[in-house]
Amino acid sequence: MDSLRSKENLNQFEHIFGKTNSKPRMFVAPARINIIGEHVDYLGGIVLPAAIDFSVQLFLRPNQSPFYQFHSITYHETIKVEKPFRPNPTSPWTDYITGVIVEIEALGYQVPGFDVLVDGNIPQGSGLSSSAALEVVTGFAISETFRLGIPKEQIAVIGQKAENNFVGTKCGIMDQFIIAVGIENDCISLNTESLKYSYHHFELGDHEFYLVNSNVKHNLKDSAYNKRRQECESALAKIQIKHPNIKQLYDVALSEEEIRDCGLNSEELKRTLHVVTERERTKLVIQGLETNQFAQVGEALYGAHESLSKNFEVSCEETDFIVSTLKGLGVMGARMIGGGFGGCVLVLDKKEHFAKINSEMKKSYQQKFNLALDFYKFQISDGVKEISI
Numbered sequence: 001m002d003s004l005r006s007k008e009n010l011n012q013f014e015h016i017f018g019k020t021n022s023k024p025r026m027f028v029a030p031a032r033i034n035i036i037g038e039h040v041d042y043l044g045g046i047v048l049p050a051a052i053d054f055s056v057q058l059f060l061r062p063n064q065s066p067f068y069q070f071h072s073i074t075y076h077e078t079i080k081v082e083k084p085f086r087p088n089p090t091s092p093w094t095d096y097i098t099g100v101i102v103e104i105e106a107l108g109y110q111v112p113g114f115d116v117l118v119d120g121n122i123p124q125g126s127g128l129s130s131s132a133a134l135e136v137v138t139g140f141a142i143s144e145t146f147r148l149g150i151p152k153e154q155i156a157v158i159g160q161k162a163e164n165n166f167v168g169t170k171c172g173i174m175d176q177f178i179i180a181v182g183i184e185n186d187c188i189s190l191n192t193e194s195l196k197y198s199y200h201h202f203e204l205g206d207h208e209f210y211l212v213n214s215n216v217k218h219n220l221k222d223s224a225y226n227k228r229r230q231e232c233e234s235a236l237a238k239i240q241i242k243h244p245n246i247k248q249l250y251d252v253a254l255s256e257e258e259i260r261d262c263g264l265n266s267e268e269l270k271r272t273l274h275v276v277t278e279r280e281r282t283k284l285v286i287q288g289l290e291t292n293q294f295a296q297v298g299e300a301l302y303g304a305h306e307s308l309s310k311n312f313e314v315s316c317e318e319t320d321f322i323v324s325t326l327k328g329l330g331v332m333g334a335r336m337i338g339g340g341f342g343g344c345v346l347v348l349d350k351k352e353h354f355a356k357i358n359s360e361m362k363k364s365y366q367q368k369f370n371l372a373l374d375f376y377k378f379q380i381s382d383g384v385k386e387i388s389i
Helices: 003-017 093-106 130-145 152-167 174-181 221-242 256-260 266-290 294-310 317-328 351-369
Strands: 025-034 049-062 068-072 077-081 114-120 187-191 197-200 207-217 333-336 342-350 374-376 385-387
Touching: 003 049, 003 068, 003 114, 025 130, 025 174, 049 130, 049 174, 049 187, 068 093, 077 093, 093 114, 093 130, 093 152, 114 130, 130 152, 130 174, 130 385, 152 174, 174 187, 197 266, 207 317, 207 351, 221 266, 256 266, 266 294, 294 317, 294 333, 294 342, 317 333, 317 342, 317 351, 342 351, 351 374
Parallel strands: 068 114
Antiparallel strands: 025 049, 025 385, 049 114, 068 077, 187 197, 207 342, 207 374, 333 342
16 A cells, blocks of 8 residues: 555544554555465465565554554444453454454463554455454554564464454464565465475566456355365364374375265365365476476466365356356466455466456456456565554
């Protein structure tokens, strides 16, 4: 977000919460994409995310009281919160902040009262993880303001626990982790079991990644997300009866026939097949990006979407249409990203094709669904940080 908007937000903060001798501090956390490794980050899998230059901006100032006051520019509301904390069904955006306070204090820290103003330009429901950005920027801002010294990797875990325990979405660690540790122009390969990670710098040359926003958000996303996780857990439990050495579903190295012999129902089988095949696609994508084999990367992206749609069943008619139409237009690769049931499609293609694809896709999508498509170019950016004001 630009400096003018930041200045307006600072003025708004002081208008809402009053001026004091100390100014609020400003922190930002980015959105994220994941190139490959979808719906495996809560199953011990390897993912390949990057932070991108959409962001959540947060102003925080201690208020020397036992209360916490949150203002959202997006929702035009100010909410006062006090202990004991409870989820807020009428203003659920506050739960991401409150949940982080709960998890920090569970570690033995004390978090005094503070005032917060939140703004952002991450499209809601786009699958770019605005919720994780809010969790991470909150955790980092609290740690820095009150000198808690919490490492960024631990702030990521705090954010995940806040979403799991207080918000109630059983998400994995990937979103929070890349938002915490990302650096400009690099993505990371993250082992979500061990939390070991390494940075990768890719030169795309005359190719580019960009995003297509379907502008749909189906409301079964959260409930279906939790159900998929339960199905994966029950599949693993059945597999472990015959193969007790397997610790995570991502580690299953059995043939389809051997998997079937474990007594999985049809949903559990399909979820397992997605996870196992996504592991192989992740290897192909990392190898392809490191050696500039972009056709190989694109093919793996299409394969990932097919599996997410048919095996994991988290796509929808709109994103399936976008991906199939892109493929028909000769685009190198594309797949849905994020939790699913709408949101964005990640595209890999040659830069010279963009103008034509943009025009033709907008026309066909409008005719099919009477909806507009948005195209987002992005830069790979730093993770959470403080901005001097």
